[in-house]
Amino acid sequence: LNYQTARFLTSAPTLAACPPDSGSEVAFAGRSNAGKSSAINALTRQKALARTSKTPGRTQLINFFALGEESERRLVDLPGYGFAKVPEQVKLEWQRHLSDYLQRRASLRGLVLVMDVRHPLTEFDQTLLGWADDKAMPVHILLTKADKLKRGAAASALQQVRSRLREWEDLVSIQLFSSLKGQGIEEVHARLDAWLLD
Numbered sequence: 755l756n757y758q759t760a761r762f763l764t765s766a767p768t769l770a771a772c773p774p775d776s777g778s779e780v781a782f783a784g785r786s787n788a789g790k791s792s793a794i795n796a797l798t799r800q801k802a803l804a805r806t807s808k809t810p811g812r813t814q815l816i817n818f819f820a821l822g823e824e825s826e827r828r829l830v831d832l833p834g835y836g837f838a839k840v841p842e843q844v845k846l847e848w849q850r851h852l853s854d855y856l857q858r859r860a861s862l863r864g865l866v867l868v869m870d871v872r873h874p875l876t877e878f879d880q881t882l883l884g885w886a887d888d889k890a891m892p893v894h895i896l897l898t899k900a901d902k903l904k905r906g907a908a909a910s911a912l913q914q915v916r917s918r919l920r921e922w923e924d925l926v927s928i929q930l931f932s933s934l935k936g937q938g939i940e941e942v943h944a945r946l947d948a949w950l951l952d
Protein backbone atom coordinates (compact mmCIF):
# COMPACT_ATOMS: atom_id res chain seq x y z
CA LEU A 755 0.00 0.00 0.00
CA ASN A 756 1.09 3.54 -0.64
CA TYR A 757 1.02 5.24 2.76
CA GLN A 758 1.92 8.60 1.28
CA THR A 759 -1.61 8.81 -0.09
CA ALA A 760 -3.05 9.06 3.43
CA ARG A 761 -5.50 11.93 3.79
CA PHE A 762 -7.64 13.19 6.64
CA LEU A 763 -11.12 11.71 6.51
CA THR A 764 -12.96 12.71 9.67
CA SER A 765 -12.82 13.08 13.44
CA ALA A 766 -15.18 11.35 15.83
CA PRO A 767 -15.68 11.93 19.55
CA THR A 768 -17.43 8.59 20.10
CA LEU A 769 -17.84 5.20 18.48
CA ALA A 770 -21.28 6.22 17.20
CA ALA A 771 -19.76 9.10 15.23
CA CYS A 772 -17.12 6.96 13.48
CA PRO A 773 -17.28 6.51 9.67
CA PRO A 774 -18.99 3.35 8.34
CA ASP A 775 -17.51 0.20 9.84
CA SER A 776 -16.57 -1.42 6.52
CA GLY A 777 -13.27 -2.26 4.84
CA SER A 778 -10.27 -2.44 7.14
CA GLU A 779 -8.37 -0.15 9.45
CA VAL A 780 -5.36 -0.08 11.76
CA ALA A 781 -5.41 2.06 14.89
CA PHE A 782 -2.51 3.82 16.59
CA ALA A 783 -2.53 4.19 20.36
CA GLY A 784 -0.05 5.45 22.89
CA ARG A 785 0.62 7.52 25.92
CA SER A 786 0.65 11.27 25.21
CA ASN A 787 4.08 12.39 24.14
CA ALA A 788 5.25 8.85 23.35
CA GLY A 789 5.69 9.94 19.72
CA LYS A 790 2.50 8.62 18.10
CA SER A 791 1.79 11.65 15.88
CA SER A 792 5.41 11.78 14.75
CA ALA A 793 5.25 8.07 13.90
CA ILE A 794 2.09 8.52 11.79
CA ASN A 795 3.68 11.46 10.00
CA ALA A 796 6.89 9.47 9.36
CA LEU A 797 4.98 6.43 8.09
CA THR A 798 2.95 8.54 5.66
CA ARG A 799 5.89 10.84 4.85
CA GLN A 800 3.72 13.83 5.61
CA LYS A 801 4.85 16.61 7.85
CA ALA A 802 1.61 17.36 9.61
CA LEU A 803 -1.00 14.71 8.92
CA ALA A 804 -1.34 13.88 12.61
CA ARG A 805 -0.83 16.93 14.77
CA THR A 806 2.00 16.74 17.26
CA SER A 807 2.01 18.21 20.75
CA LYS A 808 -1.68 18.52 21.35
CA THR A 809 -3.01 20.47 24.29
CA PRO A 810 -3.68 18.21 27.24
CA GLY A 811 -7.22 18.16 28.56
CA ARG A 812 -8.87 19.11 25.31
CA THR A 813 -11.70 16.94 24.05
CA GLN A 814 -9.95 14.03 22.46
CA LEU A 815 -11.08 12.79 19.09
CA ILE A 816 -10.57 9.63 17.13
CA ASN A 817 -9.04 10.79 13.82
CA PHE A 818 -9.49 8.78 10.63
CA PHE A 819 -7.16 8.89 7.62
CA ALA A 820 -7.99 7.20 4.33
CA LEU A 821 -5.37 5.53 2.16
CA GLY A 822 -5.93 6.34 -1.50
CA GLU A 823 -9.11 7.50 -3.19
CA GLU A 824 -11.44 5.06 -1.52
CA SER A 825 -12.09 5.10 2.20
CA GLU A 826 -12.00 1.34 2.60
CA ARG A 827 -8.49 1.22 4.07
CA ARG A 828 -7.80 3.53 6.95
CA LEU A 829 -5.29 4.56 9.58
CA VAL A 830 -6.85 5.67 12.85
CA ASP A 831 -5.23 7.97 15.39
CA LEU A 832 -6.69 7.20 18.81
CA PRO A 833 -6.59 9.80 21.62
CA GLY A 834 -3.33 9.82 23.56
CA TYR A 835 -3.66 8.82 27.17
CA GLY A 836 -1.88 9.47 30.43
CA PHE A 837 -1.82 13.22 30.83
CA ALA A 838 -1.57 13.69 34.59
CA LYS A 839 -3.36 17.04 34.54
CA VAL A 840 -6.56 15.72 33.07
CA PRO A 841 -9.47 15.37 35.54
CA GLU A 842 -10.31 11.80 36.52
CA GLN A 843 -13.78 12.13 34.97
CA VAL A 844 -12.30 13.04 31.58
CA LYS A 845 -9.81 10.17 31.79
CA LEU A 846 -12.58 7.70 32.47
CA GLU A 847 -14.54 9.10 29.53
CA TRP A 848 -11.59 8.63 27.13
CA GLN A 849 -11.02 5.14 28.41
CA ARG A 850 -14.63 4.28 27.77
CA HIS A 851 -14.51 5.59 24.17
CA LEU A 852 -11.23 3.80 23.57
CA SER A 853 -12.41 0.50 24.94
CA ASP A 854 -15.73 0.84 23.05
CA TYR A 855 -13.81 1.39 19.85
CA LEU A 856 -11.44 -1.53 20.45
CA GLN A 857 -14.14 -3.94 21.53
CA ARG A 858 -16.72 -3.13 18.89
CA ARG A 859 -15.09 -1.90 15.71
CA ALA A 860 -15.43 -4.76 13.22
CA SER A 861 -13.11 -3.27 10.58
CA LEU A 862 -10.23 -2.99 13.06
CA ARG A 863 -7.48 -5.40 11.96
CA GLY A 864 -4.71 -4.51 14.35
CA LEU A 865 -3.38 -2.05 16.86
CA VAL A 866 -0.07 -0.20 16.67
CA LEU A 867 0.96 0.64 20.21
CA VAL A 868 3.55 3.42 20.36
CA MET A 869 5.84 3.54 23.39
CA ASP A 870 8.85 5.68 24.17
CA VAL A 871 11.72 3.16 24.15
CA ARG A 872 12.92 4.70 27.41
CA HIS A 873 9.53 4.30 29.17
CA PRO A 874 7.86 1.18 27.79
CA LEU A 875 4.83 -0.65 29.16
CA THR A 876 3.15 2.01 31.27
CA GLU A 877 0.16 0.94 33.30
CA PHE A 878 -2.31 1.98 30.63
CA ASP A 879 -0.21 0.34 27.88
CA GLN A 880 -0.76 -2.87 29.82
CA THR A 881 -4.48 -2.17 30.16
CA LEU A 882 -4.67 -1.76 26.39
CA LEU A 883 -2.77 -5.00 25.83
CA GLY A 884 -5.30 -6.68 28.10
CA TRP A 885 -8.22 -5.34 26.02
CA ALA A 886 -6.49 -6.44 22.81
CA ASP A 887 -5.92 -9.87 24.29
CA ASP A 888 -9.61 -10.16 25.24
CA LYS A 889 -10.48 -9.64 21.58
CA ALA A 890 -7.55 -11.63 20.18
CA MET A 891 -6.61 -8.41 18.38
CA PRO A 892 -3.01 -8.40 17.10
CA VAL A 893 -0.75 -5.64 18.39
CA HIS A 894 2.44 -4.28 16.86
CA ILE A 895 4.53 -2.32 19.34
CA LEU A 896 6.80 0.52 18.20
CA LEU A 897 9.55 1.35 20.65
CA THR A 898 10.08 4.80 19.29
CA LYS A 899 12.68 7.54 19.85
CA ALA A 900 15.24 4.72 19.45
CA ASP A 901 17.67 7.44 18.32
CA LYS A 902 17.76 8.63 21.94
CA LEU A 903 19.59 5.45 22.98
CA LYS A 904 22.88 3.95 21.86
CA ARG A 905 22.51 0.93 19.61
CA GLY A 906 23.28 -1.58 22.38
CA ALA A 907 20.91 0.04 24.87
CA ALA A 908 18.11 0.13 22.30
CA ALA A 909 18.66 -3.55 21.48
CA SER A 910 18.54 -4.48 25.13
CA ALA A 911 15.35 -2.42 25.68
CA LEU A 912 13.80 -4.39 22.82
CA GLN A 913 14.84 -7.70 24.39
CA GLN A 914 13.45 -6.67 27.77
CA VAL A 915 10.05 -5.73 26.37
CA ARG A 916 10.02 -8.96 24.35
CA SER A 917 10.68 -11.05 27.40
CA ARG A 918 8.07 -9.24 29.48
CA LEU A 919 5.48 -9.90 26.78
CA ARG A 920 6.44 -13.51 26.12
CA GLU A 921 3.05 -14.79 27.26
CA TRP A 922 1.47 -12.70 24.46
CA GLU A 923 3.94 -13.54 21.71
CA ASP A 924 1.25 -15.03 19.47
CA LEU A 925 -0.55 -11.69 19.28
CA VAL A 926 2.21 -9.18 19.84
CA SER A 927 5.17 -8.16 17.67
CA ILE A 928 7.70 -5.51 18.68
CA GLN A 929 10.27 -3.38 16.88
CA LEU A 930 12.52 -0.38 17.36
CA PHE A 931 11.49 2.80 15.59
CA SER A 932 12.64 6.38 15.14
CA SER A 933 10.57 9.04 13.42
CA LEU A 934 13.52 11.39 13.59
CA LYS A 935 15.89 9.02 11.76
CA GLY A 936 13.29 7.20 9.69
CA GLN A 937 14.33 3.94 11.35
CA GLY A 938 12.00 0.95 11.06
CA ILE A 939 9.52 2.42 8.57
CA GLU A 940 9.67 -0.51 6.10
CA GLU A 941 9.06 -2.99 8.89
CA VAL A 942 5.92 -1.14 10.00
CA HIS A 943 4.69 -0.85 6.40
CA ALA A 944 5.06 -4.62 5.99
CA ARG A 945 2.99 -5.22 9.14
CA LEU A 946 0.30 -2.72 8.05
CA ASP A 947 0.20 -4.27 4.56
CA ALA A 948 -0.31 -7.71 6.10
CA TRP A 949 -3.25 -6.42 8.15
CA LEU A 950 -4.89 -4.12 5.62
CA LEU A 951 -4.53 -6.30 2.53
CA ASP A 952 -5.63 -9.50 4.24
Ligand code: GDP
Binds near residue numbers: 787793806807900934
Ligand atom coordinates in the same frame (compact mmCIF):
# COMPACT_ATOMS: atom_id res chain seq x y z
P1 GDP B 1 2.33 12.12 20.72
O1 GDP B 1 1.76 12.95 21.83
O2 GDP B 1 2.45 10.68 21.12
O3 GDP B 1 1.62 12.28 19.42
O4 GDP B 1 3.86 12.57 20.55
P2 GDP B 1 4.53 13.53 19.45
O5 GDP B 1 4.65 12.82 18.15
O6 GDP B 1 3.86 14.85 19.48
O7 GDP B 1 6.04 13.61 20.03
C1 GDP B 1 6.28 14.08 21.34
C2 GDP B 1 7.68 14.69 21.37
O8 GDP B 1 8.67 13.69 21.12
C3 GDP B 1 7.90 15.78 20.33
O9 GDP B 1 8.71 16.77 20.89
C4 GDP B 1 8.62 15.05 19.21
O10 GDP B 1 9.45 15.89 18.45
C5 GDP B 1 9.45 14.04 19.98
N1 GDP B 1 9.68 12.82 19.17
C6 GDP B 1 8.75 12.04 18.59
N2 GDP B 1 9.32 11.00 17.93
C7 GDP B 1 10.65 11.12 18.09
C8 GDP B 1 11.79 10.33 17.65
O11 GDP B 1 11.68 9.31 16.97
N3 GDP B 1 13.02 10.76 18.06
C9 GDP B 1 13.19 11.86 18.84
N4 GDP B 1 14.44 12.18 19.21
N5 GDP B 1 12.16 12.63 19.26
C10 GDP B 1 10.90 12.27 18.90
